[in-house]
Amino acid sequence: MNTLKVTELSKTFASKRVLDYIALECSTGDVLGIFGxxxxxxxxxxxxLFGTIKADTIRMEFNGKPIAVKDVIPQQTISYLPQDPFLPKGLKVRDVIPLYYKGDLQDKIFYAPGISKMAATQVGKLSMGELRYLELLLVGNLSHPFLMLDEPFSMVEPLYKEKIREFLTQLSATKGIIVTDHYYKDVLSISNKNLLVKNGRMVTITNQNELAALGYLPAAKTVL
Amino acid sequence: MIPKAFWNYFLTINLFNFPASALVAISGLQWFPISFCTFGLGMGLLAYHTFYKQQYYFYYNLGYTRTRLAVMVFICNLVIAIPLIILLSL
Structure with missing residues (x-):
């Protein structure tokens, strides 16, 4: 059981305070949905949290011990699926997988549903859904105790969305997952804790109606 | 053992480094190995940052920071350049 605790996180761009002393906690088994x-x-x-943007202030603890944000990447505490594609486009899928995994773990990716049919395809020629799914499999199967996903459901066809939901539900047994996406129904279907970022603060929410009440969704959505 | 993923980064950086260092070598062949570890390498890193910035996440997830990657490329290039410097000085 691992726990990641973040407090006093603030970030200002120019004169705009984007994040205002926010706090969050994620443990193994959690799927934390973040909306906004x-x-x-x-x-x-x-x-x-991944260490690629510097915060104005932040306190981070991993299993009760302080961890510097700059150590997150070298210590492989969190794996991260960024919003934009990050795989080398010129390589074929079957050549990319061995760059991340060896032996049995490599087989786990190759034999994952849908991967064999794209193995001979160049990464740059995959559809957005296929690429997102491949990236998620690569990042999600790493041994890091936490996984952060930035818009894993965006531009993804329903068939792959289903695969992604199943995969994340499986993964949550061994990892803590933080996921953010505008496809709120997909996120709410797998998350057990949810937060809304509003005016730089974090607000805990429990269902879709609260998202509407706080102005993230149009009010009509609550009626339907 | 250096992981396979690193060689992909190494090759991409030196794909830019090589022509830059070849240009430098016009003023004297002995400058090629020196540029290969300095100016050319800098050009390679700058080009990677410009054209492939997003791909750094590929390496971050494997535990490599930008600094670590750059230092590893520098060391590998030094290993290639030193024998060349010696050879060209004979």
Whole structure:
């Protein structure tokens, strides 16, 4: 059981305070959904936790012990699926997988549903859904205790969405997962804790109606 | 053992480094190995940052920071350049 605790996280861009002393906690078994309108700081938050953007202030604890954000990558504490594709486009899928995994773990990816049919395809020629699914499999199967996903459901066809939901549900047994996406129904279907970023603060929410009440969804959605 | 993933980064950096260092070598062949570890390498890193910035996440997830990757490429290039420097000085 691993726990990641973040407190006093703040970030200002120019004169705009995007994240205002926010706190969150994620443990093994948790799927923490983070919602918020465009530009509210969701991706910034994930990048800060991963160490690729510097926060103004932050305190981070891993299993009760302080951890410097700059050590997150070298210590392989969190794996991260960024919003934009990150795999080398010129390589074939079957050549990319061995760059990440060896032996049995490599087989696990090759034999995952849907991978064999794209093995001979160049990464740059995959559809958005196929690419997102492949990236998720590569990042999700790493041994890091935490996984952060920035828009894993965006531009993904329903068939792959289903595979992604199943995969994340399986993974949550051994990892803590933080996921942010505007496809709130997909996120809510797998998450057990949810937060909304609003005016730089984190608000705990429990269902879709609260997302509407807090202005993230149009009010009509609650009636339907 | 250096993981396979690193060689992909190494090759991409040196794909930019090689022509830059070849240009430097116009003023004297002995400058090629020196540029290969300095100016050319800098050009390679700059080009990677410009054209493939997003691919750094590929390496971050494997535990490599940008600094570590750059240092590893520098060391590998040094291993290639030193024998060349000696050879060209004979």
């Amino acid at each position: 309108s465009n530009g509210c700081g969701k991706s910034t938050l994930l990048k800060i």
